[in-house]
Amino acid sequence: MTRRQSHAQAWAAIALIGAIATALTACGGSNPADNPPNVQNPAGIGGQKLSFIYYQRCVQPVFLAPLAINQNGVISVNTCAAAGCHDNATGTGGAFRLVAGAALINTTNPANTPDVIRASDMYKNFYSSQGEVVFNAPLQSRLLTKPLLLGVLHGGGLIFTSENDPNARLIRYWISRPMPQGQDEFSSAANSMFESDDPLTGACRTQ
Numbered sequence: 001m002t003r004r005q006s007h008a009q010a011w012a013a014i015a016l017i018g019a020i021a022t023a024l025t026a027c028g029g030s031n032p033a034d035n036p037p038n039v040q041n042p043a044g045i046g047g048q049k050l051s052f053i054y055y056q057r058c059v060q061p062v063f064l065a066p067l068a069i070n071q072n073g074v075i076s077v078n079t080c081a082a083a084g085c086h087d088n089a090t091g092t093g094g095a096f097r098l099v100a101g102a103a104l105i106n107t108t109n110p111a112n113t114p115d116v117i118r119a120s121d122m123y124k125n126f127y128s129s130q131g132e133v134v135f136n137a138p139l140q141s142r143l144l145t146k147p148l149l150l151g152v153l154h155g156g157g158l159i160f161t162s163e164n165d166p167n168a169r170l171i172r173y174w175i176s177r178p179m180p181q182g183q184d185e186f187s188s189a190a191n192s193m194f195e196s197d198d199p200l201t202g203a204c205r206t207q
Helices: 005-027 052-064 112-118 121-130 142-148 167-175 188-193
Strands: 066-073 073-078
Touching: 052 121, 052 167, 052 188, 112 121, 142 167
Parallel strands: none
Antiparallel strands: 066 073
16 A cells, blocks of 8 residues: 555545534534533433431431440440541541531421421431432331341441330331322421421321
């Protein structure tokens, strides 16, 4: 092959690449040989959510309560939200984080729209807790398997001696009752999770 033939073939290859690039660009891409400037992650669809009001009234207090901790037979008292445990700023408890001083949200105040609530510290706690959950499967959820030491390690030791511990039952009930498909975490369907179907003053149901 002569040098002239070699150059001709090289130019033909370049022209072919250009033609392909032009064709691909016509399909909607600005630079088909490069990554898009922004990765578009479509919002998740079809997923259910747990109740925010039940979390705030019934589950959050569990994380703030002084609880007996059994670490290899040594008993002490601490809270889940304490420094060194799951405190948002100084905790060492992995991804599960809590803002201990999170203010209660008045969900009946029209000013507290879903967007306002979702920007609050209480919602951060709710969101982090929900991230430790397998919906409808309490005993597969780290929010319970960890403090119960059900086949997993927990740096905080044994917190609940059984799944029938009153605090564990609150968490189990919350996990077992996600909001109906298509409804958000503020759904009024959560009213039935309280005595007299009253989410403001009714006692937290556990069964």
